[in-house]
Amino acid sequence: MAKQTYAGPLEQVSPYCWRIPKSYKPGMRVDGLIYADERLIAQIRHDQAPEQVANVAFLPGIQYASLAMPDIHWGYGFCIGGVCATDPAEGGVISPGGVGYDINCGVRLMRTNLFFPEVQPVLRELMDTLFARVPAGVGRGGKYKFQRQEIRRLLAEGVPYLLGRQLATAADIEHTEAGGHLAGADPDCVSDRALERGLDQCGTLGSGNHFLEVQVVDAIFDPVAAEVMGLQEGQVCVMIHSGSRGLGYQVCDDALKQFRGVPARYGIALPDRQLACAPIDSPEGRSYLGAMCAAANFAWCNRQLLMTLARESFETVFGRSREELRLSLVYDVAHNIAKLEQHALGGRPRRLWVHRKGATRAFPPRHPEVPSMYQAIGQPVLIPGDMGRASWVLVGRQGSMEQTFGTACHGAGRMMSRTAAVQHAQGRRIDRELAARGVIARAHSWRGLAEEQPDAYKDVNLVVDVVHQANLAAKVARMRPIGVVKG
């Protein structure tokens, strides 16, 4: 199956937005809207991602539009970078494919009070320590082993469970989306198989595009917001990207198996089986939501434990405590999740299930779900780029509530397939190339680095420009990587 170019309609409706009209395919209930500029839309046409945006518009109860962010790329069923909101009161559905296998895959940023000149002389030692402490790569279990009963509590309670075990602080919880806990979590909806896959994986990074990066604040674009977040130019931070590991993958897989006959049973016609869905208010829908929320809680705990391992590594290398080093969580955001949120549509507030598949919540200032210390600036939005160029910190803007159900992009977006990236890396040493750019990379495999090389990704700066210009989120700081741990 060759990669085909999208040949359907894409009408420009604003400098940063393109429409696939619902007349494109019979069965589309709403338009598709893709946020991109002219350069990015040219890349986006190169595969079937726009077709997937159109397919999502078939879902019952979908509101306003099937949306895609500028980092959109071809996924399975849903595109990566997609957003879809459904209304339970209008027969709206929940779709496990709209969340993805890696439920609550997300990013967190921890700051330190160290500046680059102090870290540079010991960077190699720091990266070696992080690489030794943070379990990464295929098939590697973690330091933290939980008994079945403990995992069940962790699934039900999220990060607050770790507070009781001195593995999280109240400040960590305050700086995590949803306080690191979704209330609808029901461990009884999580299969034994999923529990089995999760028992020794909480506190492990995994592989693929997951990473732990040591970064330096490279440039500040909004000094006021940066100050509120405690970020200054030259300051060293740690960014962690991981999700719900095998537990989440199994929850999604279990649901898709359970949903096999469900669309037909409820009379739902779909153009792709990976879009399988069930009415939110159905036994199948409720069971998936209970399990999905539990897996989301697991993922927040996973990133919390990864941060704990990073804190320990900094303490070892710098010989100072985490309090002295001010190893504080700036924020943690999910980018694969479905959440019940209030949005104004047609002049009245509605409770909608917002699916974000490779897309980040970006709530504006004064939104009730933004934590108190960020009320004035808006919710921090963390956008990892690639390991050679940059990552970004933004804040949510009012435009996101008006256009994208409070959502912005989640990363650079892949441009090259894994196979193409490996070919592109033949005869090269990506680790040495990164070292020449001032980035120390520690990875378990050559192929892992080859597949994740900077060239495999779109330029994150272009993606961030679009969300900034479209007023979905505003630039606060650009981060430059200096050390990377990969699976």
Add this chain to the structure above:
Amino acid sequence: MFELFGHTADLGVRVTGASREELFAEAARGLATLLVANLETVRPVETRTLRIAGEQDDYLLLDWLQELLYLFETEHWLCRESQIRFAPGEMTAECRGEPLDEQRHCLGYEVKAITYHQLAVRQVRDLWKAEFIVDI
């Protein structure tokens, strides 16, 4: 016979077999080469029998591969080769392989799941063909 094809962030496996039995065994080999980069070092010294219930070929293929993935994730057990038998409403696989030994086996991808996207099993004249995409 199998080959890999690229799918942006993920990977696809295209499989061909002279029979449905061979197709399913080859698909397992395709998955195993993603999990471990040097499959030839996995010795067929332990046997495990897996039974998968189902009527539809594509779902059977997905469930069979998912089962192997689960064995790898929970017990770190790698399947080198398999023999498949079909009976009405189920398939049985005699799998031979061994547990992961990082001294000898070079780990490959972390496969999150086998997806339903473009999943297909079909008979074309006297050949069986299948495609599946795995989430990496």
